[in-house]
Each structure stands twice: as C-alpha cells, then as structure tokens.
Amino acid sequence: MRRGGLTAFLGISRRETLRFVNQRGRFLAALVRPLVWLFIFAAGFRAVLGLSITPPYQTYVLYEVYVTPGLVAMIQLFNGMQSSLSMVYDRETGAMRTLLVSPFPRWFLLGSKLVAGVVVSIIQVYTFLAIAWFWGIEPPIWGYIAVIPALILSGLMLGAMGLFLSSAIRQLENFAGVMNFVIFPMFFASSALYPLWRMNESSPLLHDICAVNPFTHAVELIRFALYLQVNWTSLAVVLGCLAGFFGAAVFMYDPQKGLWARRKGGPA
C-alpha cells in the first residue's frame, strides 16, 4: 500500500462532506422523510396495529417506538442509494475517472467513498433520533452509544449494496427504476414497519421473504443495539451481505475482471 493512504481517505471524505453541505436540500429531504413517517404514518397506525411484547422490548411499546429503528435504517438505505447515485453521476461527468486514475488501489478508493458516505448517514441518524426524543421516543441512554457499531455496519452494508448497483447501472435515467425496484420493496418487505410474526398471520410466504431480506436484518441489528442487546443472526447476515456486496462492487470496478473491460464506451 502506498504511503499517504490516510491523506487520500480524508480527502475523499472531505469532498463527500463538502458536497453534502453544498446541497442543503439533500440533508433536509433526508430528515423530513423519516419525520413524516414518524409524525403522520405512525400516529395513524398506532390505533390500527396492536403490538405484543417482542424482543428486545420488555413491555408493550407504542407503534412510534417500534417503527423508529426501521426509520433509522431507512435513512441509511436512502443515503446508501444516494451515494451510489452520485457515483453514477460522477461517472457521467467524468469525476469518476479522476478517482480511478489515482495510484491507490481501487478497493481502497471505493472503501473510502463507502466509509465517507456512512459518516454522513450517521450524522443524519443522530439528528433524527434527537428530534424523535422530543416526540417521546426515549430508548435507554446507553443505547445511543451502543447503536453506533450497528449503524456503522448497517450503513456499510447498504452503502456497499448501492456501490454494487452503481457499477451495474449505465445511466442516471435507469436509476429511477432502481429506486422503485430496490428501495420500496426492500423497505416494505421488511420488519421496519411491522413485526415479522404479524406478517406471518397474513402471508407465510411474505414472512419468509421478509426474513431473508438483508434490510430486515439491518433494522433488527439497529433495534436490538438501541436497546442494548445483540441480535446475533442479524449481525451475521449484515456482515455476510457487507462482504458480499463490497466484494461484488470491487469486482465490477476492477479493470481486470469487471464488466467494464468489455463494455463499449464504459465510464464516460
């Protein structure tokens, strides 16, 4: 590994942060989206949906409390997709080439971009959790610390998924389709909005789909961590998916092996 890796990583992070700060609308949208769910959707659903005691909760909880970890994961899901959207945009403008002609290895460059994106998503999550606290969603105080590793892992996994998708998408126009075909199905077919056992009552098939959805495990990892517990199954799934998606993304961006090698035009 060349010297100056830290410099390169900090430079990539600084660029991501600067761009994020320059696009204030993006931060606002990222914050308003989960708040709308929390303030409106959850308030309406509260009356409809009864929740029994499910781990990690030790008492009956309000629907708002149940849905909060799901919304946290949603922030990270959108952030992961958005940073991959910026990769596709970079590729169209040529900024991607600037990144890829750097003498550092590709996995390192992609990894730095991924980590920078996760840092941005964690800032968003804590802003959301702070507002939610005033809304009466008060997990144990240590939960706010314990959730950090969970947020890092789930953020990395969702970001790596976005990275992989960005390598497979040719143009920005196609990305709208990905939003519809990836974000919405992943979010709705998960434990973010309703517990899995509830799902089982209406459709066992849907329950099984939710149970294998990596996003479900990101949600559960965050939910358990917020209440000072570890969901080992979810941890294993998130780690496995992280390795898988990142490996696939590096493969796709590698000039020796990836699909780019034989593709006419490539990253313009």
Add this chain to the structure above:
Amino acid sequence: MTPALQIDHVSHDFGAVQALKDVSLTVRRGEFTALLGVNGAGKTTLFSLITRLYNNRSGVIRVGGHDLRREPSQALARLGVVFQSRAMDADLTIRQNLLYHASLHGIPGRLARPRIDEVLAQVDLLDRADARVTALSGGQSRRAEIARALLHRPELLLLDEATVGLDVKSRAEVLALTRRLIAQDNVSALWATHIMDEIEPTDDLVILHRGAVLRHGLAADIAGSDGLTRAFLDLTGVTA
C-alpha cells in the same frame, strides 16, 4: 533514457468490435506527441487503457518504464490526465478541487497548498482560485484541469481532445500553455486531437485510424510537400 510512454502491440476489442489493432507507439521525454485521428479512430479507447480504466489484455503499456499491469500504482503516479469530458466538481471551488486531487495522490494539505498556488500561477488562474468551477469559462476550466493534472509533478501529460468545445482564442491558449509546460518543466505530452491546425511541423505525430497506427514520425516528414491535410486524407481514405 526510458521513454515517458511506451506502448507495444496493444489490441483491444469490445465484443465483436475491434477498437485497437496492434498499436505500438512511443512518447519520448520532453516531447509533444500528437495523436491524430477522426472521431471513432480509437483515441479515447487508447487513453482508457493508458489510464487503466480498462485493462490491456494484450501487449504492454509502460509509463516511465513501469508496466501498467504489474506496477499500476507506480505507473499511475507518473500520469497527469486531462479527460475529454469535464471532470471537476462544479459546485466546489478550483482550490477545493485541486486539494481533493492532491489527496488522491497522497499529498497532504500542507504540501499541497503551496504547490496549488504554483500550478495555478502557471496556468494564470491564481486570482480565480476560490471561484466555483460553475463560474469559470470553458477555457478557464480547461486550464484549471491542466493545473490539476500537473499538481503531482507527472512525467507524462495525457490530453484527450483538450480543446473540444473551446473558442479559437481559448484553444490557442490551452495549446500554447501545454507547449510551454513541455519546454519549461521537461514533462512529455500525448495530445489527442482531430484538428490538424494544432500540429506543428516539428511535433512527433502518430496517425491513428480505425484502431491502427498508420504512420508515426515527424509531422513535417509525414506532411511532405502537399501539407498535412492532404497527406492525412490520402493515408486514411477519408474524404474531406
């Protein structure tokens, strides 16, 4: 002395389309080498191979003596590139863009800052350092990209149709700047273009057509008595 760039027997295909056929060429140190070809001749594919966006699967590409496949880091560190498409972050300032680029080469801020002033002075943009890229004219943003390409003191500058989309005056400025840098800093340049006016009789010239090198030599020799345009049309069979 090892040449700045050496390409030996490189071919490349995209499925059934053969984009490059057994291309060999050399860019000597401190020289301006023009790569002339019509659109679709394979110039951008060749540049994508040299910058390792694609891997060369046949032949060898060496930058400053370093094999791009075996020592990609060493080779890429010696390259400064100006891409055909604009490649700066439009919502950041020139200085922020250059700092980002410096970090991609592992140059920390304290070393990068004075160097940035230095290269911006070279391209006559020091007073615009804190302007956002969106606020620059086409010629200015090209010059900023050249400054960026110079930042890490490369041995070889690659410029892919660097004057496309510029007006006559800016075009002349960018070209003159590149030639001046070669004379002053002893860098070498591979200048891809389809505009014959940009080539001087004393330049090293490579004519690329349909993926193959047709001629490689001194521009004056290739042009002969009829001039470069005539010679190019005769060689390629392209009708004017």
